[in-house]
Amino acid sequence: MIVSQLITKKPVIASKNISIREAAKIMKKEEVGSLVIVDKDYKAIGIVTERDLLYAIADEIPLDKPVSEIMSQNPVTIEENSDISEAVALMTSREIRHLIVVDHDGKVKGVISIRDVARAVGAIALDLAFW
Numbered sequence: 001m002i003v004s005q006l007i008t009k010k011p012v013i014a015s016k017n018i019s020i021r022e023a024a025k026i027m028k029k030e031e032v033g034s035l036v037i038v039d040k041d042y043k044a045i046g047i048v049t050e051r052d053l054l055y056a057i058a059d060e061i062p063l064d065k066p067v068s069e070i071m072s073q074n075p076v077t078i079e080e081n082s083d084i085s086e087a088v089a090l091m092t093s094r095e096i097r098h099l100i101v102v103d104h105d106g107k108v109k110g111v112i113s114i115r116d117v118a119r120a121v122g123a124i125a126l127d128l129a130f131w
Contacts, residue, residue, distance in 0.1 A: 003087050003101050004080035006120055007110030011100075013038045016046060016068035020056055023048050023067040034098040034111055037071050042107045044100045046071030051097075077102045080109050087117055 012030045014023060016037050023035050027050070037046035048071045056063070056070045077100045078087055087099055097114045 001084045003078055003082050003084055006112045006116045011036050011108045011110045018067050019064050020067050021063035024053050036100055036108050038108055044075050044077055044108050046073050047075040049098055075100050084120055
């Protein structure tokens with residue numbers, strides 16, 4: 001199975017200049033756990049997760065500050081045609097819960113979460129059990 005098969009919705013993207021508050025509102029509206037921050041070429045330059053927002057609130061960072069102040073820079077990406085085993089290895093070795101899926105030009109195609117991967121691995125295991 002390849003990682004592009006795990007993408008369930010269009011990527012939710014934003015500019016690094018939006019406020020932390022606006023990032024949270026977008027994530028709530030779109031019902032996603034992460035927001036990919038992109039440059040003008042739609043290449044990922046950062047990612048903001050629910051955990052980043054939680055830490056920002058706990059650290060009393062003003063919510064009108066740019067999201068670039070709390071985003072994880074140089075996010076981990078994986079090509080859309082990569083095998084799911086590569087995604088598992090990357091998530092494990094980098095200790096991350098979200099992985100940005102990109103095309104061969106590096107443009108964002110989607111995001112997969114550890115939950116998506118676990119669901120897929122479980123389905124594969126069930127398929128194998130019936131062989």
